[in-house]
Amino acid sequence: xxxxxxxxxxxxxxxxxHLVACLRSVERQxxxxxxxxxxxxxxxxxEVARILDEHAAADPRVKVVHRAKQGxxxxxxxxxxxxxxxxxxxxxxxxxxxxxxxxGAMAAVLAGGLAQVAYSxxxxxxxxxxxxxxxFKPDFSPERLRxxxxxxxxxxxxxxxxxxxxxxxxxxxxxxxxxLVLRLTEQxxxxxxxxxxxxxxxxxxxxxxASSDNKPWAFDAGVRAVASQCxxxxxxxxxxxxxxxGCYRVNRRVASSPLVSVIIPxxxxxxxxxxxxxxxxxxxxxxxxxxxxxQELEFVVVxxxxxxxxxxxxxxxxxxxxxxLVPFHDDFNFSAKINAGATxxxxxxFLVLNDDTELxxxxxxxxxxxxxxxxxxxxxxxxxxxxxxxxxHGGHVYHHDLMHACLGWAGDSPGPWPMRPLAVERxxxxxxxxxxxxxxxxxxxxxGFTTELPLNYNDVDFSLKVRAGGHRIIWTPHASWYHFESRxxxxxxxxxxxxxxxxxxxxxxxxxxxxxxxxxxxxxDWLERPMRSGxxxxxxxxxxxxxxxxxxxxxx
Amino acid sequence: MADPGRAVKPAALGARSTLVTMSxxxxxxxxxxxxxxxxxxxxxxxxxxxxxxxxLAARDVAKGAEASTGALRGQVAQLHVELARARQDQDHFQxxxxxxxxxxxxxxxxxxxxxxx
Numbered sequence: 001x002x003x004x005x006x007x008x009x010x011x012x013x014x015x016x017x018h019l020v021a022c023l024r025s026v027e028r029q030x031x032x033x034x035x036x037x038x039x040x041x042x043x044x045x046x047e048v049a050r051i052l053d054e055h056a057a058a059d060p061r062v063k064v065v066h067r068a069k070q071g072x073x074x075x076x077x078x079x080x081x082x083x084x085x086x087x088x089x090x091x092x093x094x095x096x097x098x099x100x101x102x103x104g105a106m107a108a109v110l111a112g113g114l115a116q117v118a119y120s121x122x123x124x125x126x127x128x129x130x131x132x133x134x135x136f137k138p139d140f141s142p143e144r145l146r147x148x149x150x151x152x153x154x155x156x157x158x159x160x161x162x163x164x165x166x167x168x169x170x171x172x173x174x175x176x177x178x179x180l181v182l183r184l185t186e187q188x189x190x191x192x193x194x195x196x197x198x199x200x201x202x203x204x205x206x207x208x209x210a211s212s213d214n215k216p217w218a219f220d221a222g223v224r225a226v227a228s229q230c231x232x233x234x235x236x237x238x239x240x241x242x243x244x245x246g247c248y249r250v251n252r253r254v255a256s257s258p259l260v261s262v263i264i265p266x267x268x269x270x271x272x273x274x275x276x277x278x279x280x281x282x283x284x285x286x287x288x289x290x291x292x293x294x295q296e297l298e299f300v301v302v303x304x305x306x307x308x309x310x311x312x313x314x315x316x317x318x319x320x321x322x323x324x325l326v327p328f329h330d331d332f333n334f335s336a337k338i339n340a341g342a343t344x345x346x347x348x349x350f351l352v353l354n355d356d357t358e359l360x361x362x363x364x365x366x367x368x369x370x371x372x373x374x375x376x377x378x379x380x381x382x383x384x385x386x387x388x389x390x391x392x393h394g395g396h397v398y399h400h401d402l403m404h405a406c407l408g409w410a411g412d413s414p415g416p417w418p419m420r421p422l423a424v425e426r427x428x429x430x431x432x433x434x435x436x437x438x439x440x441x442x443x444x445x446x447x448g449f450t451t452e453l454p455l456n457y458n459d460v461d462f463s464l465k466v467r468a469g470g471h472r473i474i475w476t477p478h479a480s481w482y483h484f485e486s487r488x489x490x491x492x493x494x495x496x497x498x499x500x501x502x503x504x505x506x507x508x509x510x511x512x513x514x515x516x517x518x519x520x521x522x523x524x525d526w527l528e529r530p531m532r533s534g535x536x537x538x539x540x541x542x543x544x545x546x547x548x549x550x551x552x553x554x555x556x
Numbered sequence: 557m558a559d560p561g562r563a564v565k566p567a568a569l570g571a572r573s574t575l576v577t578m579s580x581x582x583x584x585x586x587x588x589x590x591x592x593x594x595x596x597x598x599x600x601x602x603x604x605x606x607x608x609x610x611x612l613a614a615r616d617v618a619k620g621a622e623a624s625t626g627a628l629r630g631q632v633a634q635l636h637v638e639l640a641r642a643r644q645d646q647d648h649f650q651x652x653x654x655x656x657x658x659x660x661x662x663x664x665x666x667x668x669x670x671x672x673x
Contacts, residue, residue: 275618276611387619388626390633410630416637520644525637530648 002033003111005103006086006159010076011094012041016051018095018202023055023062026092031103036062038094039080042070074176077168081159090156091177095202097125098154102198106156115192117157117184121518122199124418131200133418134528136516138427140191143377143474146226147424148247149178154199157184172225174218179225186232195517219245226250235374244414247423249478252370257296260365260437261345262288264299265328265337266355268307273387273484280484281355282314288353289318294365297351300341302326335449335458338433342440342448350443354434356484360385364479368437371425371474378442378471379463381431382479383422385411392483393435394421395428395475398512400521402460402501404432405475407524416526428475429512430463435481442466456493457501464505 007026011019026036038052049066056062065079081089088110092098106118123134137150144150155177165183172179185191219241226248227239237252266281285299299319303312305327315323326344328337338352349372351365361367368380384393394405394415406415406422415422433449436459446465449458463473501509511517520527597603 274615274622276615386626387622388629389623390626390630406633408629408633410627410634413630413634416634520640523640525633527637527640530644 002031003088003107004086005031005034005107005156006084006089007034007036007092007103008077008080008084008089009036009038009092009094010041010073010080011038011043011048011052012070012073012076013043013045013048014094015204016045016047018204019048019051021097022092022095023051025096025098025100027059028100029098029103030101031107034061034103035084035086037065037080037083038062039065039067039076039083041067041072041076072173074168074170074173077176081162081167084159086159088156089159089162090154092199093153093201095204096153097200097202099196099198099200102154103156105194105196105198106154109192109194110156110158115190116161116188117155117181117190118192118194119151119156119181120154120194120196120198121516122153122201123197125200125202127203131197134197134518135418136195136518136526136528137193137419138515139193139513140185141427141514142185143472144424144426145182145185146229146248146250147426148420149175149181149222150419151181152177153201155181157188161187172221174215175221175225178222179228182225182229183232186229197518222246223248237370242423244420244423247414247420250425252367252373254294254366254370255373257294258349258369259296259298259347260294260349260351260369261341261347261440262297262299262351262353263302263338263341263345264353264355265302265334265341266307266311267304267332268311269355271356271484279311279314280357282311282318284353284355284357284359285315285323286318287357287359288365289322291359291362292365293362294369297365298322298324298345298347300324300326300345302328302337302341304328304332331454333451333454334433335451335453339448339451342443345440348440349437350440351435351437352433353481354483354485357384357435358482358484360480360482361478364481365437367476367479371476372437372439374472376470376472377474378466378469379431379436379438379473380479381428381473381475382435382481383411383475383477384432384434384481384483387482387484391422392485393432394477395426395514396430396432396460396463397515397524398429398460398509399515399519399523400510402457402509403522403524405524406526409525411480419526421526422477425474425476425478427514428463428473429467429508429514430460431473431475433459433462434483434485435479438466442469442471445469452500453497456497460509461501461504464508467508 009022023036026034040049040052043049052064056064063083065083067076067079088107090103090106102120106120109115109118119137121134121136123131126132138144141150161184162180165180165187168176169179223239223241230237230239230250235250235252236255237250240249240251242249264281264284268279268281270277270279281301285301288297299315299322301315301323303325312325315325324344326340328340330336342350349369364382368382371377371380381393381395383391386392389411391406391409391411391413392404397403397405406413409415409422413422414420446462446469450461453461466473518528520529
């Protein structure tokens with residue numbers, strides 16, 4: 001027996017044609033065992049009640065509840081939940097459209113019992129009926145969910161779990177779905193992602209999907225929903241809206257100030273940046289020592305024999321007794337140098353830092369340290385900019401190649417619409433070791449950096465080792481450094497290094513859970529595969545036939 | 557000339573110094589050195605500090621100019637994505653239409669051939 005799925009739809013004054021489209025899309029589901037619970041929340045348009053009643057009369061699987069007075073979306077959704085009897089509940093807005101296999105595809109992942117909550121990708125329906133702006137989402141990403149309700153539609157969960165977590169809560173109108181999904185994912189054994197567009201969200205003129213100006217209070221409710229979760233999880237933080245609607249900033253307070261060992265491998269080289277010569281390592285240390293708000297720092301500089309004495313002298317002058325100099329006599333090996341620094345470092349946290357960097361945001365180290373207060377987070381990466389302010393690092397993407405997300409985009413860009421990956425703190429498969437904070441215990445548990453990778457991919461390998469240990473890696477846009485790596489530098493790629501990483505992590509570097517299989521391989525900018533951009537489907541029927549078909553469909 | 561007979565007191569009790577004795581500087585020699593340095597610095601004795609300020613100001617200007625270029629580069633990078641999207645969709649669309657056209661033409665040709673022969 002197929003489990004019953006209750007589709008919950010609160011209804012308030014939709015365009016009748018859109019309501020009918022919504023009802024039809026449920027009616028045409030390939031999954032037969034469903035019930036559609038519609039709560040008419042005191043609609044003022046008389047045709048709405050008529051359409052609902054006619055629909056209920058025609059199909060016993062449709063249940064309609066009429067509320068005498070408008071109570072708002074939370075009240076209507078709660079009534080729908082109370083009337084539902086299915087094993088699972090699915091949330092559908094009154095003017096949106098499901099793909100015919102939507103319920104089936106979601107039920108397939110939930111019916112096994114491993115996951116209790118599932119969500120799919122979605123796109124939008126433009127006023128002319130065409131699909132646009134596909135949202136190809138990552139697999140479950142709890143940090144991102146705090147920063148942005150990236151799940152929205154299509155959401156399906158075990159009804160009992162929804163009831164157990166308290167259903168829809170008053171006071172969160174406009175962000176009631178965000179509040180619910182935050183609570184659901186806290187309690188669910190597992191959260192599944194179906195990487196298919198199963199839901200088309202209509203850009204109705206009054207919807208948030210059309211313009212964020214329509215329901216400005218929704219984002220304030222979102223702030224409350226996220227703050228509420230922080231309270232439940234014991235995260236000491238304030239939450240605020242950002243300049244990007246729907247994206248929130250969680251300002252965590254650091255409970256303790258553990259010592260951070262900044263491990264910097266160097267050969268003391270200099271170069272010209274912004275028209276002036278700089279000693280890279282000296283300026284990197286100076287920027288941290290003088291600008292960082294977080295001053296529980298020790299500097300572990302692992303230097304080659306070729307490092308000029310004046311450089312070491314300058315480091316001693318800047319860092320004083322916080323400096324630990326570690327001579328390194330072998331051929332260049334980034335991994336070995338970091339490991340050598342780690343053996344001398346005394347901090348509980350290691351900030352692995354390239355010498356050709358300069359701190360931008362004074363709060364950076366504190367922001368990164370605060371993330372490590374959650375036990376399952378082991379590593380945090382930062383936003384790195386080239387000297388011209390374009391993005392060098394926005395988190396790693398492992399999608400049939402090893403890439404930096406949105407390389408070369410404007411440094412202050414929120415990233416590709418509609419997912420805005422650069423505006424939010426989010427889980428990543430990996431982060432660059434040019435500026436990464438890692439817990440010492442995890443560093444030691446995974447055996448540090450792999451010395452078989454002296455030049456390239458050592459951070460990829462390290463990140464994947466960290467994640468294989470069950471830890472999360474977070475990338476944050478609120479910690480930033482300049483990284484004076486040349487944009488035009490041709491890195492020395494060694495085939496044996498790629499062979500090593502490909503052999504050890506073949507599956508992982510081709511299946512990034514925080515990207516999406518519908519996106520183009522070998523790209524890092526969320527470009528979808530061909531014809532998934534929502535471009536109109538090819539209609540090669542003759543014009544006359546097309547017109548007749550449209551009329552027939554309109555009459556139905 | 558230096559007077560080796562004059563000793564300099566240790567700076568402070570207990571402070572260790574490798575410099576135990578030092579000859580007293582000759583005022584004339586010092587004046588010569590000051591003149592030489594003045595010649596090097598030029599009329600503005602604040603030259604080094606001013607040069608440093610100039611350097612920092614020039615660096616900031618260079619940084620600003622580079623940032624302006626970077627903003628444009630960033631826009632270009634984003635436009636490249638849009639272009640790639642348009643190109644790949646166009647390419648896919650063309651392939652669909654051409655395939656459909658080819659199969660239609662083939663079907664007609666086969667049907668005509670069958671009727672004639």
